[in-house]
Amino acid sequence: MLHTKTAWLRAATPVAVLALTLTACGGHKGASNGAAGPSPDQQKSSADSATKSDKSATAPAAGNALKPGQSGTGQYKEESGKATYEVAAQKVHVGTEAEAQKMVQDPKGAKGLVAATAYVKYTNKGPGVIKGLAKADVGAQIYADGQRGGVLIGAPHKLPGCEDPVDIDNWKVGQSHVICTTYMIPKGAKALVVHWGDEGAPHPLIWKFDNAG
Template sequence: MSHRKKLWLRAAVPATVLALALTACGGDDDASDGAGAQETGQSQDQDQDQDAQEDAPAEDEASEEPSSGSFALGETAGPAPYEYSDATAQLEITVQKLEQGDIADVEAAGVFDAEDIAGRTPYYLYVDYQHVGGEELKYGRPGSELRTTLSDGSYVPSVIMIGDLGIPGGCPASEEPDTLAEGEGFTDCDMFLIPEGTELGETVWTGADDSEFTWKLN
């Protein structure tokens, strides 16, 4: 909205007096017009600054952008949103360590057919999840958001385990609880059987807001 001031002349002033007043005060009128132009320019600048501030993204909106990052083993990422059923919680995720096992121990456990694990190397990946805010999770499985690949980028699934497989040096029975509330956490262990001569490359955890956290494994 323009703030230019308009000069209104009273009709009751005689024309001759008006003419003399305008002639004698011509310099003042010029100065007044200049001041008015300056005031108008300042007002327009203020309007433009206000429009720019309104068009700029709010800090809260910027903070809602999905986050990402690369981490070393033992480093913690997050908080990041995790959704399960109707509940949303903020989690911190730490890929703690990766341990190589002995295939002879896996064979001795007798839980796999020998031909299925021939030429394979076992690895055990430990991941810690901490509930740091939000709603209580019931039967949530945040480990399902973890995706692990070989060094060539190809996806490798973890071994589905129920309970303790009894493998020396292997994953213990799962600590995954039925409920997880703020301030609580647990450590999950994933077992991988990968072809000899290959390496695990990285593991990525994806949040409900599409945030991605990557841990290098080699």
């Protein structure tokens, strides 16, 4: 399920124009989760050097892909220990190139790119309360036509229907939260894949989406 509503841009732009930059593909999303972000000089460097998809990062085999909204279960190493999550990629919003150019410091850096945002639902299945800042959303990545996109540092989590991990405190067993993950992908990409797993996980959870936009 893909959405291209202008309400998404209205929610994203006020923060994005001031803070969003591209980072090296496959990098940690710590800044988007409330950790200290890069300096202005580092932001400019990241934006200049990582505006295209990571051609060396190919999508994992998707033979057992889940359907949009279907749940799978996996573990993620949080600060308070390993936690088991039930995870479901619900939908992907794909914007326009014009919108993407408004989301980065240098519009030229977004030439030929669009922003794809995955809405992912996470449910804590235990064994206990997740204390501190949850990092499970860092495990979500977006691939377009078989190539991993470029993660968008500082992308606003408080889009319609999404929560900010910074606001999630003492995540109790059984509680669910929907968290957004945004990547820059090539304009016109048709096959989108969202996959989730802890770093080095041999079998990440995979969801396939068709981009009809």
